[in-house]
Amino acid sequence: MNQQPTLNRRRFLWNSAATSVAVLTAPTALSLLAAPQQAAAAPAGGPAQALAFVDSYTTNTPADLTPEGNAAVRILGGMSRIWHTGGAWNTGSPLMADILRANVRYCVRVTTQRTAAQAREAFVYDRQHQSYAVIAGLGPLADLYRTGARAVTSITTAPDSTPPAKVDDAVPAGAPAGSALGPGAVDSELGQVVTLVNTLRGPYASGNPSKYAYQYPRPWRLNADSAVVDTGATDAFGLPVYASDVVVAPQLLRQRNTSPVDDGGFVSGHTNAFHLAALALAYAVPERFQELIARAFELSHTRITAGMHSPLDVIGGRTLATALAAATLADPRNAALKAAARGQAAAYFRSKTGSTADTLHAYAHRAGAAEDPYADRAANAEQVTPKLTYVLRRAGRDVPMTVPKGAEVLLETRLPYLDAAQRREVLRTTALPSGYVLLDGPEMWGRLNLFAAADGYGAFERDVTVELNAADGGFSAADAWRNDIAGPGGLTKRGTGTLTLTGTNRYAGTTVVADGVLVAGSRDALGRGAVQVRGGTLRVDAERGAVRVRGDYLQSAGTRLELTLHQHRGPALAVEGRVTLGRDAQLVLRLSDACELGDDVVLPVIDGRTLQGGFGSVTVDADGYRATPLYTHSGLSVRLTRC
Template identity: 70%
Template sequence: MPSTAGHHSPTRPAVNRRRFLKASFGGSAALVTAPTFASWLAAADAKAATAPAAFVDDYRTNVLANQTPETNAVVRILGGFAEVWKTGDAWNTGTVLRPDVLRANMRYCARITATRTEAQAKEAFVVDRQHQSYAMIGGLGPLADLYRSGAKAVTSITAAPDGTPPGKINDAVPADAPPGSALGAGSYDSQLGKVAKLVDTVRGGFASSNPAKFAYQYPRPWRMNEDSEVVDTGATDEFGYPVYDSQVVVAPQLLRQRAEKPSEDGGFPSGHSNALNLASLAYAYAVPERFQELVTRALDLSHTRIVAGMHSPVDVIGGRIMATALAAATLADPANAELKAAARAQALAYFLEETGATADTLYAYAHAADTATDPYADRDANARAVRPRLTYVLPRQGRDEPLTVPKGAEVLLETRQPYLTAAQRREVLRTTALPGGYVLLDGFEQWGRLNLFAAADGYGAFDSDVTVTLDARAGGFGAADSWRNDIRGDGGLAKRGTGTLTLSGHNRYKGATVVEDGALVAGSPDALGQGDVRVVGGTLRVAEVLRLRGTYLQDGDTTLELPLRENHGPALSVARRAVLGRGSVLALRLDADRPPVAGDVVPVLRAPRLRGRFDRIEVNSDVLRAVPVYTAEGLSVRLVKR
């Protein structure tokens, strides 16, 4: 599996692409009736006694000898592309089936490359030439340098030239690299050798994009400039290519890195995007503390393929789809069970030793940098960058059909959400997935609809009651996790186990929330949805303010922890009634920025009806204590000196 491949052609191919270019860039083109992927699938089902095999069971068919959906699992899951493009008998004889999609695809490329900066061109060169597995290490943030050192991972591509280099440039082990160094994910003979091997295995012999490229024969965007209907300026560049008024312009640094044979250099799917996403998911399995950042970086670097002028949005989407399925298939393969477990254990032990962190504090260490040193330190910025890159120019049409999560996909969250069952991880993937109706994403098994960035933030809906158990002794995500999504649905949540779960979305689920053990943290005013809340064990902790739409019940050996802030309303507001049973404790936490002082009367809990009283009220202060002031509609406390 080579790290990079040639992508330049100094000799202009003398071919005519006018027919499909008119449909792609502009002009008129008739829709062509052709066999679609859906009709193939129907025909295949009619001929066979059983449906096509699940991708995870059939991924090893992705070899060059197999280039049809009947014989190749990758070609099959990318079959949504057959709805927009009909492959011809040669690389330049394909037919546009959806001019709206492919015209938007080409115009996006032209716009992006026309506004590209010199810095972006240089970044695109580095991504093009550097080993993709090495490029993804940057997604590890504060752990990246430690990884490079421990894995003995090196590269010779660290910067881009100012202009067009005279010949092809490929990554190599630098002459001054330490002994035993290796390209990509690193050396197997290193402190992180199992992780390096896992990355290479996920990117192994059945992960090539070439069979699908040959099957679909969709040209790269820069090859479509010639003979197109855009305005010809009459000028040519130094390589003899015509210059157009509106065209896809390849980054200067990459002009001589292009492949020379159009018939062997298809655009769909993007091989770099496939490789980057494969590497990201392998690293994310071994180092789930940086799961979302790695997913973000893979999409970020894949976008540079468009910026470079080397690929189009549909190419990049295709690379992501196949990588998601291939990573799941490889990780779910029983043959790799021992390796993936060893890689996760090795990575955790290494980073704990090198950082001095514990399993419970490693996540904080991995997110300690700011955006000046970690480009992916801002989670909200990551989310804003990820969402449009999952669909790019694809229009959405039709109804939102429910997603059946592809077999085996849940393995992608195995180390990120180890406290959930496989069935629960499938529900996370289903309830956070993209809606249906995107033509390229709706292929066989719909792998393109999975939104792994969102899935890392927990459920998107409680369509039935959910029980989650976290164990404080498990460490890491098994002991504590945060669900940031806006959770909807008719179901509710039961929190069990000694660990801690934080909900911080604008949640609208209708079922009850029950705290049975450990801690449930309400990280937003609407964190606990619209149903009743019952604390029958453990602790309910409110970060700032909590609004409950139903009733509140606290009973037994339980704790309600609320913040106290000067000149602030009640931290807990209950829409219906509040019932306090025996054994219930109120723990008050003084606000660090605006703490109330002795003599202040601070509202704590407000409800139309309040029944019962707390057995004990605690304050995290050596000098203050709280005197309760109960009314029929709530509770305030008067702070006095001890």
């Protein structure tokens, strides 16, 4: 159920004969692609430049379908390089025929290989309110949300064949008083969160203006060469028959729009709605940020499985939703609402689960894959990654990413310890590369990869200083960056909180622990530069081989190194350069659960080119063992003796 206003074709159809509405042509779109990312003063006598989307998103209405007058149509301008809009719904023509052929053939392959269960699933998410469908991304918090928001649906199963009439979601009989469709009731315990979802899906959030602007048909009206072929016949339901190999799910045959002029494919309205609802909930419940993004991608893919939309439609819907969510959240008029929604969600879930700001994340991830389909981050990434580009091929020159104005607000609650400039850098360094024509539209909204951005920086292009403080709770107290971080810069960790690095990192600069705790959770977590522990604690815990320091290792007096020993023969910390240990530096050894020791064993701990100094204390965090350090000119072993 699209739940967006139906437009009047006579008023809004782009037509080459019309004089009141400009026709989008390839040159117009190409000129827009060269437009700057943010508003700027026009030169004397020159044309005014387009306002940034976040400053003009309220122009996304049926009143203007031109890229000059409608911000949504403008930022989707990459489509005008692929498809030339005709004077009627069936007179458009390909500009990149290979992409359009691949687009429809993908739909043919998916819909002809679809299982009966997938067809039923596609029906459910076609007919169910999109905001309700997204709630499942909350995992262990989903049922609590539905109860607190009084969110309900009547669409939970699908028939095996075609229903006799249209099916719409409704409050089911017997639902608790005050229940509501979609995200729930605005007067519920989670009313502010509900209002935030509804606001992001507000009056300027429709994909319909773009549908009318681009007039790209739905896949079941296209043949494999992306041409409309109307056979002139009608099917058993009185609908026109098109010569298409795309097979619509049988449950949805009567749910189709019978008016092709009012039923464009680009962009997918359901996809737009799924991502808007997911981003609203992710802002209010950032403990499930990445899982909600994965849920939106999975739901959006059912539009292709259903035969109702193509990959280009889905990519366009996601791109539009990303921009709309950022614009709405960045709008000063919504500042109080978004803060209230975040605060209400945090208080509600902590109260219902008995958790705190520091333990709610763990509760939200306590279930395994059998109960929570999004419990496995690697599986989520495997599901999301190919859907970022689908059938698009990469070509052309490499264009540096410019993060759209205001996009940083999307990470405001997920990375609260970073400032706006740092969040923009996270978005920039995790963005998709250039060269995907539909993603390279004005402002580059399509290149943002929010799933990856939730895992922190993708590169340190310059030295990065990050401060996490335990007293602030939540992600500000402890967070993990899971991306593989590249770049010439280094990292300085400040504050009393804990930051964990788990990627295969290649950044070249120095890693400095100034305060708090930095955890090296993978073999190459510390990059390729020197490591300096000048305050706080460096915690090393890599299950697969020694954590490597490619440069020198310096540990100042009074600081702490914690090493977890696993069942491998090499040292826990392998240093390619010099090891310098300050007076009163501490070493604490921990034993992994799989590490079985005898009564008296010598374990290699640190290996370097040379070693200078020594630890003031060496202890083992295991009952019944005493640690004795054994130094050489290049490293340290420890004798563990059972007391």
